[in-house]
Amino acid sequence: MEIKVAKHAGFCFGVKKAIEIAEEVAQKNKEKTYVYGQLVHNEQVIKDLEGKGIVFVENINEIPENSVTVLRAHGEPGTTYSILGQKSIVRGKNLNDATCPLVTLVHNVAIKLKNSGYEVILFGKRNHPEAIGTSYHLKGKDTFIVEKPEQAGMAADYISKNNFEKVAIISQTTMSVYGYKMLIDNINSKLGNDKFEEIPLSLKDLTKKYGYVDTICNPTKQRQSDTDEIAKDSEIVIVIGGKNSSNSKELYAKCRELGVESYFIQSGQQLQKEWFKGKEKIGVTAGASTPDYLINEVVEKIREITS
Ligand code: SF4
Structure with missing residues (x-):
C-alpha cells in the first residue's frame, strides 16, 4: 500500500x-490577547492557541478598550479599524494586523478597478470574511457577488440590465481555478459580442470594456494542482481541513469532480477502516489552514488502521 501526500499541503505562508x-504577541503580553474572528479556519489550531492565552471573539464589541488585538489573515473592512480605533486599539500601539499581503493585493486591485470606472463583480463566498473585507472597498453590502459558475446567468443579467460602461470580475484568493474559468466562460456564452478577457494583475491597461483579473493566490493554486495530481493517481483521497475552510472545501470538491472516492475530515479520529479495504493507492491532501502535525497524525493513523 502506498500513501502519497500532496507536495503543497497544509499551512500557506x-x-x-x-x-x-x-x-509572539501573546507571549509578550501579560494581559489577554484578543483575536477578532477565527485566526484560521481550523478548530484544532484555534484550540491550541486558546491554550496559549489567546481569546477569540466573533463580536467586535467583546474586545475591551485598549486591549492587545490581532487581526486575522483574511483581511478586514475599514469599519473594523474604525471601531477598534474608538476603543484606542490602533496600529503601532496595540493592534497587530496579520492580513495576508496577497489579500491586501486583492483589495488594491479592487480599489484601482473601481477608481478606473469599473463595476467590479466578486467571485467568492458571500459570508466569508475575505469577501466581506474586499466588498468594503467596492459597494459594501451591495457588491455583486457570484458564488459559483452556475450563477453565470444571474451575473450576465446584472451586467446587461445595468448598462455599465466597464465591468471587471475579480476572485476571492481561495476559490477554485477551474470554477473561475468556468464562470467566465459561462458568462461569455450568455453575453453578446463583448466578451470578458483577462486583465493582467499589473493592471497597466484598463481600457477593456469587460475584463477579469486572476486574483486567486499562488498557494491556493499550488494546493489545487497538487490535489488534482494526487486524485488522478489514487483510489481514495483523504482531504484534511477545517469545516469552515473555503480552500479545503474546494480541494474536496475537486476530488469529487474527478470521481475519486474522497473524504473530508478534521482529524485522524474520523478515519474509518472500511474506507481503505482493497485500496492500494491512498492520497492525502490538506487545505492552507491545516497544520503539518495534523497531516502527519492522519498519515500515521492510516498506516495504523490499515496494517
Ligand atoms: S490562502 Fe493565499 S491569500 Fe489566504 S492567507 Fe494563504 S497565501 Fe494568503
Whole structure:
C-alpha cells in the first residue's frame, strides 16, 4: 500500500505568519490577547492557541478598550479599524494586523478597478470574511457577488440590465481555478459580442470594456494542482481541513469532480477502516489552514488502521 501526500499541503505562508504573529504577541503580553474572528479556519489550531492565552471573539464589541488585538489573515473592512480605533486599539500601539499581503493585493486591485470606472463583480463566498473585507472597498453590502459558475446567468443579467460602461470580475484568493474559468466562460456564452478577457494583475491597461483579473493566490493554486495530481493517481483521497475552510472545501470538491472516492475530515479520529479495504493507492491532501502535525497524525493513523 502506498500513501502519497500532496507536495503543497497544509499551512500557506499567510496563515503561518498570522499564527506566528498571534503567538509572539501573546507571549509578550501579560494581559489577554484578543483575536477578532477565527485566526484560521481550523478548530484544532484555534484550540491550541486558546491554550496559549489567546481569546477569540466573533463580536467586535467583546474586545475591551485598549486591549492587545490581532487581526486575522483574511483581511478586514475599514469599519473594523474604525471601531477598534474608538476603543484606542490602533496600529503601532496595540493592534497587530496579520492580513495576508496577497489579500491586501486583492483589495488594491479592487480599489484601482473601481477608481478606473469599473463595476467590479466578486467571485467568492458571500459570508466569508475575505469577501466581506474586499466588498468594503467596492459597494459594501451591495457588491455583486457570484458564488459559483452556475450563477453565470444571474451575473450576465446584472451586467446587461445595468448598462455599465466597464465591468471587471475579480476572485476571492481561495476559490477554485477551474470554477473561475468556468464562470467566465459561462458568462461569455450568455453575453453578446463583448466578451470578458483577462486583465493582467499589473493592471497597466484598463481600457477593456469587460475584463477579469486572476486574483486567486499562488498557494491556493499550488494546493489545487497538487490535489488534482494526487486524485488522478489514487483510489481514495483523504482531504484534511477545517469545516469552515473555503480552500479545503474546494480541494474536496475537486476530488469529487474527478470521481475519486474522497473524504473530508478534521482529524485522524474520523478515519474509518472500511474506507481503505482493497485500496492500494491512498492520497492525502490538506487545505492552507491545516497544520503539518495534523497531516502527519492522519498519515500515521492510516498506516495504523490499515496494517
Ligand atoms: S490562502 Fe493565499 S491569500 Fe489566504 S492567507 Fe494563504 S497565501 Fe494568503
